[in-house]
Amino acid sequence: MTSVLLAQGLGKKYGKRWALRECTIDIPAGHVVGLVGPNGAGKTTLLKLAGGQLTPTTGSITVLGGPPTSGPAQLAKVGFVAQDTPTYAGLTVAEHLRLGARLNPGWDAAFARDRIERLGLDPAQRAGKLSGGQRAQLALTLGLAKRPELLILDEPVAALDPLARREFMQGLMEAVAEHELSVVLSSHLVSDLERTCDYLIVLAGSRVQIAGEVEDLLATHHRLTGPRRDPDRLPADQHVVSAGHTDRQSTFIIRTEGPIHDPAWTVGQITLEDLVLAYMDERTPAHRRPALEVQR
Numbered sequence: 001m002t003s004v005l006l007a008q009g010l011g012k013k014y015g016k017r018w019a020l021r022e023c024t025i026d027i028p029a030g031h032v033v034g035l036v037g038p039n040g041a042g043k044t045t046l047l048k049l050a051g052g053q054l055t056p057t058t059g060s061i062t063v064l065g066g067p068p069t070s071g072p073a074q075l076a077k078v079g080f081v082a083q084d085t086p087t088y089a090g091l092t093v094a095e096h097l098r099l100g101a102r103l104n105p106g107w108d109a110a111f112a113r114d115r116i117e118r119l120g121l122d123p124a125q126r127a128g129k130l131s132g133g134q135r136a137q138l139a140l141t142l143g144l145a146k147r148p149e150l151l152i153l154d155e156p157v158a159a160l161d162p163l164a165r166r167e168f169m170q171g172l173m174e175a176v177a178e179h180e181l182s183v184v185l186s187s188h189l190v191s192d193l194e195r196t197c198d199y200l201i202v203l204a205g206s207r208v209q210i211a212g213e214v215e216d217l218l219a220t221h222h223r224l225t226g227p228r229r230d231p232d233r234l235p236a237d238q239h240v241v242s243a244g245h246t247d248r249q250s251t252f253i254i255r256t257e258g259p260i261h262d263p264a265w266t267v268g269q270i271t272l273e274d275l276v277l278a279y280m281d282e283r284t285p286a287h288r289r290p291a292l293e294v295q296r
């Protein structure tokens with residue numbers, strides 16, 4: 001199966017500073033991928049490398065089997081909605097659709113018109129006069145009507161209120177259900193990702209900390225609570241992702257493929273939010289983190 005996004009040793013430097021380094025991931029088609037991490041972690045950099053707006057400093061990246069900058073055929077396969085829901089303030093909604101039709105060979109005019117109508121947007125309204133939520137919906141419509149195989153969304157809902165956010169995400173999920181579409185979506189809002197994503201990438205400190213199918217990640221990570229213990233005394237196959245201690249008690253989030261036999265531990269399930277926070281925690285010693293694996 002073609003990988004939607006295949007990166008090997010991918011890195012990007014701005015001046016002397018790495019924005020992204022040693023990024024090795026292989027995401028199969030058909031997923032809604034959540035890309036999450038703290039400010040400055042490198043999310044936009046990775047998405048722009050995938051969209052062809054940036055070129056790598058090191059390593060390689062292919063998107064849907066081709067280099068992101070390989071030309072019009074590649075561009076037609078990938079929709080990109082940038083961080084600030086890019087629209088032209090002076091153009092009307094209808095003019096945006098006409099522009100979309102001119103620029104994109106696979107443009108689905110009927111879909112775009114219907115979606116705008118369903119959203120209750122006035123075709124004669126200038127984008128500059130739309131609310132943030134309406135602008136985001138217009139940008140999503142433009143991205144979807146292009147009929148891409150992959151839609152990349154960089155923090156599409158950051159500026160939206162909870163209701164607009166839910167409507168936006170619902171619209172996205174409907175489109176995913178109706179058409180064969182892979183999505184890579186960056187967000188700080190783990191609750192939104194929890195509802196929509198089946199694949200997760202956590203970036204922190206310019207590096208991928210973990211990547212994999214959400215179901216697998218949740219099945220292989222556990223919370224252990226019990227008498228205080230040094231993390232180095234856990235079995236070798238239990239990789240400590242995060243550790244917290246009181247005088248008497250220790251709580252670990254661990255990753256393991258095997259069963260946990262030690263009766264001293266109460267073993268609990270973790271949520272996606274627990275997982276994200278554990279991997280985002282820069283205080284966790286890197287050598288205790290699980291080695292990054294490419295999961296397919």
Ligand SMILES: Nc1ncnc2c1ncn2[C@@H]1O[C@H](COP(=O)(O)OP(=O)(O)OP(=O)(O)O)[C@@H](O)[C@H]1O
Nearest residue numbers: 014018019020037038039040041042043044045046
């Ligand atoms: N054009 C640029 N010139 C110099 N440094 C940059 C540039 N763009 C990004 N950076 C730096 O690269 C690092 C990663 O930035 P990036 O925008 O990819 O992070 P991010 O995870 O998307 O952050 P946020 O969540 O705040 O949007 C940051 O340290 C940032 O300051």
